[in-house]
Amino acid sequence: MSSEVRKLTESGAQSDWAGSAMDEARKLQGPQSNIPAKVMERVKEARSAWCKVLFPTPKLEAWKYTNTDPIARGPFVLAATCKPSKDNELEVAHLLDRALIKGFERTSQIVFVDGVFSARHSKLVSEPGVAVLRLLEGAGGSENIGNLGQHIQDAFSALATALLSDCVSISVSPGYEAQVPFQIVHITTTAAVDTVSTPRIRVDAGDNSRVTIVESHIGATGIRYLSLPIVELAAEAGACIDYYKIQLESEQAFYVAGVTAIQCRDAHIRTHLFSFGGALVRNNAQALLNGSGSQALLNGLSVLSGSQHVDNATLIHHIEPNAESREHFKGIYRDSSKGVFSGTITVEKRAQKTNAFQSNQALLLSPDASIESRPQLKIWADDVKCTHGATVGQLDADALFYLRSRGIGEQEAKAFLVHAFAVLNSVNAEPVKVRIEQLISEKLEAKS
Amino acid sequence: MSLLKISDLHARIEGDGREILKGISIEINPGEVHAIMGVNGSGKSTLASILGGKGGYDVTSGSVTFDGKDLLEMDPEIRAREGLFLAFQYPVELPGVNTTYFLRTALNAVREHRGQPQISVREFATFVKEKAKLLELSDELLQRAVNEGFSGGEKKRNEVFQMAVLEPKLAILDETDSGLDIDALQTVAQGVNRMRSAERGMLVITHYQRLLNYIVPDVVHVMIDGRIVQSGGKELALELEQRGYNDFRNEVRDTVSA
Numbered sequence: 001m002s003s004e005v006r007k008l009t010e011s012g013a014q015s016d017w018a019g020s021a022m023d024e025a026r027k028l029q030g031p032q033s034n035i036p037a038k039v040m041e042r043v044k045e046a047r048s049a050w051c052k053v054l055f056p057t058p059k060l061e062a063w064k065y066t067n068t069d070p071i072a073r074g075p076f077v078l079a080a081t082c083k084p085s086k087d088n089e090l091e092v093a094h095l096l097d098r099a100l101i102k103g104f105e106r107t108s109q110i111v112f113v114d115g116v117f118s119a120r121h122s123k124l125v126s127e128p129g130v131a132v133l134r135l136l137e138g139a140g141g142s143e144n145i146g147n148l149g150q151h152i153q154d155a156f157s158a159l160a161t162a163l164l165s166d167c168v169s170i171s172v173s174p175g176y177e178a179q180v181p182f183q184i185v186h187i188t189t190t191a192a193v194d195t196v197s198t199p200r201i202r203v204d205a206g207d208n209s210r211v212t213i214v215e216s217h218i219g220a221t222g223i224r225y226l227s228l229p230i231v232e233l234a235a236e237a238g239a240c241i242d243y244y245k246i247q248l249e250s251e252q253a254f255y256v257a258g259v260t261a262i263q264c265r266d267a268h269i270r271t272h273l274f275s276f277g278g279a280l281v282r283n284n285a286q287a288l289l290n291g292s293g294s295q296a297l298l299n300g301l302s303v304l305s306g307s308q309h310v311d312n313a314t315l316i317h318h319i320e321p322n323a324e325s326r327e328h329f330k331g332i333y334r335d336s337s338k339g340v341f342s343g344t345i346t347v348e349k350r351a352q353k354t355n356a357f358q359s360n361q362a363l364l365l366s367p368d369a370s371i372e373s374r375p376q377l378k379i380w381a382d383d384v385k386c387t388h389g390a391t392v393g394q395l396d397a398d399a400l401f402y403l404r405s406r407g408i409g410e411q412e413a414k415a416f417l418v419h420a421f422a423v424l425n426s427v428n429a430e431p432v433k434v435r436i437e438q439l440i441s442e443k444l445e446a447k448s
Numbered sequence: 449m450s451l452l453k454i455s456d457l458h459a460r461i462e463g464d465g466r467e468i469l470k471g472i473s474i475e476i477n478p479g480e481v482h483a484i485m486g487v488n489g490s491g492k493s494t495l496a497s498i499l500g501g502k503g504g505y506d507v508t509s510g511s512v513t514f515d516g517k518d519l520l521e522m523d524p525e526i527r528a529r530e531g532l533f534l535a536f537q538y539p540v541e542l543p544g545v546n547t548t549y550f551l552r553t554a555l556n557a558v559r560e561h562r563g564q565p566q567i568s569v570r571e572f573a574t575f576v577k578e579k580a581k582l583l584e585l586s587d588e589l590l591q592r593a594v595n596e597g598f599s600g601g602e603k604k605r606n607e608v609f610q611m612a613v614l615e616p617k618l619a620i621l622d623e624t625d626s627g628l629d630i631d632a633l634q635t636v637a638q639g640v641n642r643m644r645s646a647e648r649g650m651l652v653i654t655h656y657q658r659l660l661n662y663i664v665p666d667v668v669h670v671m672i673d674g675r676i677v678q679s680g681g682k683e684l685a686l687e688l689e690q691r692g693y694n695d696f697r698n699e700v701r702d703t704v705s706a
Contacts, residue, residue, distance in 0.1 A: 401502050402540040406554035406610065407528035407561070416553075420544025420593075 017075035024078040025163045033136050042146035046161035053155040065340040065372045066311040071254045076226045079114035079195035080165035088189040099185045099216040103431030107183040115197025116166045129176025135167040142169035145202045148260045156256040160198045160228035167200035174206035181212035188219035196226040205239035212242040219250035230258040235267035242270050244432050249277035256282045265291030273300040276439050281310040289323035299424050300329040303443045304337035311340035318351040327358040333369035342374045349380040358388040363421050451649040452476040457510035468494045470674035481650040486671035487693050492653045496622040500534035501527050529561035531617030535607035535624050542594035550594050583609040583639045601632035608639040618649045625659035637662030657689040672697050
C-alpha cells in the first residue's frame with residue numbers, strides 16, 4: 001500500500017479539516033494522557049506520514065473504484081473533543097441495545113462513544129489471564145499499539161493514528177483460554193457538526209492463548225460522520241484469535257477501517273468482516289503470516305442496498321513457510337449498491353509450501369447493482385499452492401421456481417436463496433451466526 | 449367434477465414463434481392415474497412445466513382448470529398450496545437450504561392455505577421420519593442441503609418423498625424414472641403407489657413403458673409433436689413399446705395429411 005504516496009503539490013485545494021482535527025487530537029495526546037512513549041513516537045510518525053500522502057485519489061491503483069473526495073471535502077470535527085458527554089444518554093442506550101448481540105452466556109462489554117471509551121457503558125468480567133487497559137487512563141495502555149507499522153504505509157491508517165483519541169488494549173496471558181468473549185461496541189451519536197472518530201483496539205494473545213472478540217460499529221440513523229477505526233490483532237505462537245466485526249454505521253456515514261492480523265508460529269487468527277451499513281465504506285484488511293505453521297482466515301460478507309458502496313481491500317501476506325490462508329468474501333447487492341473486492345496475496349520467496357485460497361462471490365439482486373472483483377497474486381516462492389476464483393450471479397430462476405413449486409411464496413423463496421448464499425460456515429460463535437441471519441433479513445426486507 | 453381438465457391447450461416458448469403444444473386435451477378424475485408417453489421433444493415436459501407454473505412459456509389458447517379453478521391464473525406457489533405437485537425431471541440442488549427446514553416451511557405454507565394449524569418442529573420430525581422410511585431416505589440426507597451432492601436416484605426419491613409430505617390432490621411426475629436403476633425405480637414406484645387413493649389424481653410422464661409396469665395407469669396418452677395422438681387403457685403402453693413411436697408418428701402424419 002506504499003503506492004498510495006502522493007505528492008503534496010498534486011493535492012489541490014482540500015479542506016484542511018484533517019489539520020484542525022490533528023490540532024485537537026494533540027490536546028488529548030499531551031503529557032497528561034499517559035500515552036506510552038513508544039506509542040507517541042508512532043503518532044508523530046503518522047502525522048508526518050499523513051502530511052506526505054493526504055487523501056488518495058482514484059488515480060491510485062488501490063483506490064481506482066472508491067472515490068474518497070466526499071471524505072476529503074469533509075469537514076469533520078474530532079468527535080473526542082467536541083461532544084458534551086452526557087446529554088445523549090437515550091440515544092446511546094438505544095444504539096447499544098441494537099448493536100449488542102444477545103445469546104452469549106456472558107460477555108465482557110467494552111463501549112466507545114464517539115471514539116472514546118465509556119466506562120459507564122462498559123461492563124468487564126474479570127478473568128485471571130486477561131488484562132484490559134485503556135490508553136487515556138492509568139497505566140496508559142499497551143506499548144504495542146501501532147507497532148505493526150500500518151500508520152506509515154497507508155493514508156487512512158496514518159490519519160487514524162495521527163488522530164488517536166483513545167484505545168483499549170486487551171492482552172491474554174500465555175496458555176490462558178479466555179472464557180468470556182469480548183463485545184466491543186463503537187457508537188457515534190448525533191452532534192451539531194459532522195464528526196470524525198478514531199476508535200482503536202489492540203489485542204495481544206500470548207503463546208497458546210485463546211480469545212474471541214466481537215466488535216460492532218453503529219451510528220445514529222441519518223447522521224453524517226467519518227469513522228476511522230483500527231484494530232490490531234497479534235497472536236503469539238500457537239495462539240488463536242476469533243475476531244468478528246459487524247459494521248452497522250448510519251447510511252450517511254463514511255467508514256474507512258484498518259484491520260491487521262499478525263500470526264506467529266502455529267498461530268491462527270480467524271477474521272470475519274460483516275458490512276451492512278455506511279454510505280462509503282472501505283476495509284483495509286491484512287493478514288500477515290509471520291510464522292511457520294500459522295493459519296489465517298479472512299472472510300467477509302457485505303449486504304448492501306440503496307447506493308451504498310463497500311470496498312474490501314485485502315492483503316494476505318505469506319512471510320514464513322508452511323502457512324495456510326483462506327479468504328472468502330461474499331456480497332449481496334440490492335438497488336444500485338456497489339461492491340469492490342481487491343484481494344492481494346503476496347508470497348515471499350522464503351514462504352515455501354504456502355497454501356493460499358481466495359474466493360469472491362457476488363449476488364446481484366438488481367440490474368443497477370454492481371461489483372468490481374480484482375484478485376492479485378504476487379508469488380515469489382516456487383513451491384506453493386494458490387488458488388483464487390470469483391463468481392458473479394443473480395438469483396437462480398430454476399431454484400426459485402423449485403421452491404415456489406413447493407408452496408413457498410416468492411418473497412420467502414428469494415430470502416431462502418439469499419440466506420443460503422450468505423452462509424459462511426466458518427462462523428463458530430452461534431449468537432453471531434443468529435444475529436447475522438437477522439441482519440440479512442432486515443436488510444432484504446427494508447424498503448428500497 | 450374432474451380434478452384436472454386441460455382443454456385444447458396451445459403453447460410456445462416465450463419469444464419464439466414455434467408452437468410446442470398444439471392443442472392438448474386431457475381430463476383426469478379423482479383417483480385416476482394417467483400416463484403421457486412420448487419421445488424427447490414431443491412437448492411432454494413443456495406440458496409439465498406449464499402445469500407447474502414455470503415461466504418462459506406463452507399459452508396462446510386453451511384452458512386448464514384444476515379442481516374447478518383456472519390453474520393458469522395461479523402463481524406456482526398457489527398451485528402447490530391448492531394441491532398440485534410437480535416432481536421434477538431434474539431436481540434442483542439448493543446449497544445452503546436445509547432439507548428439513550425447507551420442507552417444513554413448504555408444508556406450513558400449504559397448511560396455512562388450507563386453514564390448518566402450523567405443524568410444530570417436533571410433530572414435523574416424527575411425521576417426516578415416517579415418510580422418509582417409505583422412500584428409504586436416510587436421516588442424514590434430510591439434514592443436508594436440498595439435493596446437494598445427492599445421487600440421481602436420491603434426487604428422484606427425494607421428489608417422491610416431498611410429494612408424500614405435501615400430500616397433493618394431483619401429482620405430476622415428470623420423467624421420474626429417468627436415470628434410475630431397477631432397484632431405485634421399484635422404490636420410487638412403491639412410494640408413488642402408496643400415494644394412490646380414491647381422491648388423488650396422478651399424471652405420469654415418461655419416455656419408457658418400463659415405469660408403467662410398476663405404476664400401472666388407468667389411462668395412457670401417446671404424445672407426438674405437441675399433440676395427443678392416441679389415448680387408451682394401460683395396454684396402449686405395451687402396444688407402443690412393441691410398435692415403436694415411429695409407427696405412431698407415421699400414423700399421425702397420415703391423419704394430418706389426409
